[in-house]
């Protein structure tokens with residue numbers, strides 16, 4: 001039974017058995033019967049349909065739209081263009097903070113990327129709106145598109161990712177390389193990738209005066225509220241967002257996007273509720289993507305295989321009008337010990353929609369390159385890739401010198417290698433074949449992801465009947481918040497799960513912050529834990545101060561909250577039920593509040609990361625170069641496991657994204673026009689069921705007393721890291737060909 | 753223009769007047785009949801989120817016009833286990849998806865389940881996970897719930913076969 005000790009005096013303990021249980025998803029029946037209402041499933045009375053028209057050029061101006069033709073189509077109500085679009089209270093190009101991204105909201109005729117919204121057609125039916133868009137026949141004045149990583153003068157940004165320094169180093173790289181007896185240098189390319197959640201961005205917006213009701217998938221409802229409030233000049237409290245289920249987010253639903261705002265504008269323009277859903281091809285532009293990278297890795301090692309220098313430089317691209325810089329080089333900060341480490345970034349601006357956070361931003365491409373390079377270096381040193389990684393195992397965080405708050409990576413290596421059978425791997429490539437003549441290769445990669453926390457709030461109540469209510473505006477995009485957070489909520493109140501009501505997913509509940517950075521469970525879980533502590537503390541005070549209570553005077557000893565009763569810590573037999581305490585006090589309910597946020601002192605003292613090791617087997621057709629992943633074993637250590645069933649699913653999902661990174665995803669931009677050539681799910685490949693082999697995820701035990709009160713690290717993104725590199729390394733091992741351009745495609749292997 | 757067709761949807765015969773010949777089966781279900789369990793992920797036959805059974809066969813409902821199905825029998829996710837949200841038992845495939853965590857966000861799930869039911873009826877995959885994966889590959893899952901999906905389909909198929917065998921024995925007796 002997990003024990004949760006409160007930090008405040010007196011030391012009350014809460015005990016529950018929900019955390020750690022592999023419960024099935026609490027919304028499972030809703031999701032398997034079609035009853036779960038996603039944003040686009042809503043249909044308020046009087047609702048009409050909006051369809052987006054997007055630009056087919058990447059740079060220039062819209063010179064004409066055939067609005068008359070669209071308006072003449074039966075059912076079309078209005079065409080929103082820069083001529084009649086509602087004026088906004090805030091310039092959508094204003095940037096008051098780094099997380100305020102510039103949006104294209106029909107305030108002018110400028111085009112700055114392909115698939116940029118240029119008009120919205122509103123009609124009685126979806127068919128009419130769609131046809132209206134086709135009738136607009138936009139005319140453009142096009143300028144030459146700037147594309148590709150070589151396109152323009154590059155510059156060194158001040159910060160990358162969510163505000164990390166663009167350059168960091170410790171030690172002397174030049175000296176480290178000079179002192180090395182083995183050196184390597186290689187360049188790795190990773191392509192632009194698009195989130196492509198299965199649920200396209202959608203919004204159903206309804207105005208009532210200056211209050212606004214919206215159904216839309218959001219990974220950050222409070223931030224969305226603030227963004228909308230600013231753009232429309234209305235009070236955030238007047239904006240009601242419902243986002244109980246997201247059909248996947250992966251970062252693309254973290255910040256409110258332009259098309260979502262356009263849905264709200266259209267509703268204002270026509271004075272009726274409006275539904276706007278992006279078409280799949282429209283998700284390749286205005287809702288973010290992962291930028292392409294070109295990464296240069298340089299390493300040196302001494303005669304024993306110990307690194308003497310590790311340099312990681314990333315060239316990446318952002319849009320011409322906004323700043324998001326994929327922090328790929330930072331993947332080299334936390335994994336391998338080296339007396340000298342240097343990481344740096346440079347950026348070119350191209351005519352593209354602004355890139356954004358996408359599952360494991362920076363870490364995913366950075367890890368793919370780093371883990372490939374480490375493999376190449378192991379080979380150069382004549383060492384087994386696992387032995388080489390162990391040789392360079394970091395006991396302190398390499399870039400900062402801080403101790404780790406916890407690090408069970410050694411156990412991950414051991415358990416993963418054992419399960420996979422790594423010890424039997426021949427060191428040389430092209431040594432293994434299966435009975436069908438396929439070349440078989442084994443590769444590995446290390447996974448790492450920072451244990452982050454943002455800010456979140458929760459409210460907890462105990463009711464007179466002894467049941468509890470816990471509220472937080474959390475976001476479930478598939479990671480399992482409805483279940484995992486409810487488990488934490490139950491334990492936080494010392495109640496069984498069926499004795500609490502867990503409310504979530506709307507903006508009128510306490511602000512749960514943002515579901516990103518694999519930090520949601522840690523952040524909101526900590527807030528819930530604190531809210532429960534607050535209530536139990538109040539309840540204990542009621543009892544301990546009341547001489548009619550068997551707990552009277554328990555003051556210094558404190559109480560244990562368990563199964564809906566408070567017990568004296570020094571005499572378990574003396575207890576009282578929550579209901580009795582509240583009844584005697586004449587209270588219908590009591591309420592507590594909690595906040596989740598990182599402890600700055602712990603953060604200053606410790607480096608905090610989840611770790612893992614991924615082992616991959618591939619089979620490569622010697623004639624056609626076709627690669628199939630046949631086996632993946634990942635072993636991950638990420639602190640407290642709240643729900644092993646859901647944690648395992650997160651690892652599987654992450655590892656499948658790793659497969660996708662290694663072998664499938666590739667947004668192809670036409671170098672001449674700046675248009676994407678494959679903006680659909682038939683040509684932008686993501687893994688299908690048959691691409692996914694036997695996968696195993698081992699949950700390695702780890703206890704962390706520094707990250708937060710519950711010891712939770714994140715699990716949503718780490719699976720992407722390590723996996724792509726492991727597959728690339730396995731492909732090398734199968735074929736002897738080192739492919740340094742992702743995704744690995746058969747044409748790159750044909751000479752094998 | 754108005755066009756009339758008759759469809760049997762989830763067991764109930766419905767006379768439907770279409771206001772537009774361009775209406776796909778998917779948009780008929782979602783936007784006109786409030787059967788929003790069936791999802792739209794691409795509207796182009798590339799993702800499988802819109803899978804329904806038409807006369808027992810798996811169909812991408814985004815790729816077919818409602819008008820072309822006059823007289824057809826349509827089964828959507830809402831009709832698989834009617835009353836399940838009110839506590840009636842789930843279909844074995846639905847129950848297996850929950851037990852094996854065959855979904856995360858749940859957006860692809862109605863399509864996966866309809867596809868699984870269709871596939872089991874087709875009887876083409878047997879107990880071979882490889883063939884199940886192949887036969888379920890028209891249904892994308894960006895969350896990557898494939899491990900659970902494959903396990904769920906195999907498990908449901910087994911339990912359905914056992915139930916059938918048991919009822920066969922009862923009938924024979």
Ligand code: FES
Nearest residue numbers: 793795797800814
């Ligand atoms: S919506 Fe029909 S296949 Fe994607």
Ligand code: FES
Nearest residue numbers: 856857858893895
């Ligand atoms: S569960 Fe999210 S797409 Fe399949």
